[in-house]
Amino acid sequence: METAVLLAKHNRPEETMSKKALVVGASGVIGHAVVRYLETCSDWSVVGTARNEAPAFMSGVPWVAADLADPASLAAHREALRDVTHVFYAAYVPDRDLAQEARHNAAMLANLLDGLAGAGAPIERVVLFQGGKVYGLHLGPVKTPMREDDPRHMPPNFYYDLEDTLAGYCARHGWTYSLLRPDVVxxxxxxxxxxxxxxxxxxxxxxxxxxxxxxxxxxxxxxxxxxxxxDADLLARVSIWAATAPIAAGQAYNVTNGxxxxxxxxxxxxxxxxxxxxxxxxxxxxxxxxxxxxxxxxxxxxxxxxxxxxxxxxxxxxxxxxxxxxxxxxxxDLTKLRIHGCxxxxxxxxxxxxxxxxxxxxxxxxxxxx
CATH class of the missing domain: 3.40.50.720 (NAD(P)-binding Rossmann-like Domain)
Incomplete structure (x- = not known):
């Protein structure tokens, strides 16, 4: 089914919605939960995207199949992107070469943000999902409890490149962003x-x-x-909070079951x-x-x-x-998330x-x- 048909099928009346989400990596464990939760929210519409067509368990979800490594692939979906207000970014391509992993993933995010900017999307906030690797867990033991303001380790680390890329785009375009750091989902x-x-x-x-x-x-x-x-469903609820709470703009939060x-x-x-x-x-x-x-x-x-x-x-x-x-x-450490009201x-x-x-x-x- 063509993207335009899917979007028309699932769009709700204009007066009942005010926000449109693009969930990147929608077929993954995080993206799937975010999509399913947004589908229950009357003031949101949602579009999923991944490199391939929607898997069977995401059937019925408005979908954009696009390779973020290829700007031309995104350009073909300009119409679907033009009214996106919020982005939930959970895409990741692993690579044994950590420097190449960082370059490749940052380029994917940059291509997406270029595509949104080129489509004139009225972006309000981008929620970027990180993980324990941001603290260096893949390299060995770290100081605990892990806190959002802990210093970075010696790069490369693809999360650093993603964060810096996103912060730069938001500064240039007047968008805002939030960073969420779940543990094992x-x-x-x-x-x-x-x-x-x-x-x-x-x-x-x-x-x-x-x-x-x-x-x-x-x-x-x-x-x-x-x-x-x-819990993926808990993370989805926190994600919507982070996407809309004024206090969450420009902030990073650890997110676990507690x-x-x-x-x-x-x-x-x-x-x-x-x-x-x-x-x-x-x-x-x-x-x-x-x-x-x-x-x-x-x-x-x-x-x-x-x-x-x-x-x-x-x-x-x-x-x-x-x-x-x-x-x-x-x-x-979940203190910051709690103090900020979640x-x-x-x-x-x-x-x-x-x-x-x-x-x-x-x-x-x-x-x-x-």
Whole structure:
């Protein structure tokens, strides 16, 4: 279906809406949650965008398929961009070369902002999603609690390039921006999106299928450190607050559920909830240890009538490895967010159980209880 037709189909009467959101990276775990929340808000219209056409789980969403690395690709959608008032930017292209990663991602954002400016879009605010890498977590232990005004580490870091690019455009065009820094985001979509709920749910299902204990698949150190997570739906609500609150202009905020946990307690709670046996941590690398489980997953897909997907594309095992082998505390300071008036809070245990339940309901993982 053509973009113009989709936009016409989903536009609400002019008098009932005042804001139009462009969600960049809309098929990811963050973008998906933001789109779905905005669809419930009567004074917003929303358009999703990503490099490819909308996936099946985003069917019905007005969509712009554009390669942000190619300015001409965006130019073809000028009409869809001309009345955008708010941007939620969750796009990311990884690269092993961190300097190249920084250059490439900054160029993508610059191309988008050029496209919006060229279309004459009346931008009010751009919300840019960052993550723990902004504090250098990918390089090793950091000082905790992590605070928004912590100094930058030695670059390259693509988040720095994105932030500087955005700040420059906003200064030139009179726009405003906000930066949101969630930790591990828990959502209810499948695929290789950085979604830990999918990793845990799939791993639990395979443990049940093989009748083996649901052992924590990480290091002993990782089992005991302080951790935090961010409910994708909570992040979506905070995102709309950050996009509209005057106090949030030009500010960065850590965003987590507000509680802390250790896997040794949370893993036990999950096992109890699903009636699974556990044991001591099993220090494996999921990306290697689960590589031979493709035929098993195919059989489970047929037996439980799951949504068909290539095993290699279904579960982000490597993301699970990074989380489960983290050997140092991950704690963000939420004081600034609270003082500025945003008080969203959620239990991470409840969030994980909810998201895994939604993944089961969508037939992305098998049932975990008899």
């Amino acid at each position: 828990l959502g209810a979509i499948g695929g290789k999106s950085l979604n830990l709920a999918m990793v845990i749910g799939a791993y639990a299902a395979i443990c049940r299928e093989l009748a083996v204990p649901f052992r924590f698949p990480g290091s002993a150190a990782g089992y005991g450190v302080l951790m935090q997570a961010t 509680d802390l946990f250790r896997w040794d307690r949370l893993w036990t709670a999950l096992a109890d909830h699903y009636g699974l046996e556990i044991g001591p941590p099993l220090s494996i690398r999921l990306v290697d240890h689960m590589r031979d489980k493709g035929p098993l997953w195919s059989a489970m897909t047929e037996r439980y009538s799951l949504t068909p997907a290539r095993y290699e594309d279904a579960i982000p095992w490597s993301f699970g490895d990074w989380v489960f082998h983290t050997g140092f505390d991950l704690v963000s 008080h969203e809070i959620r239990s991470t245990e409840a969030t994980l159980i909810e998201k895994i339940g939604q993944l089961q309901a969508k037939r992305l993982i098998p049932p975990l209880q008899n």
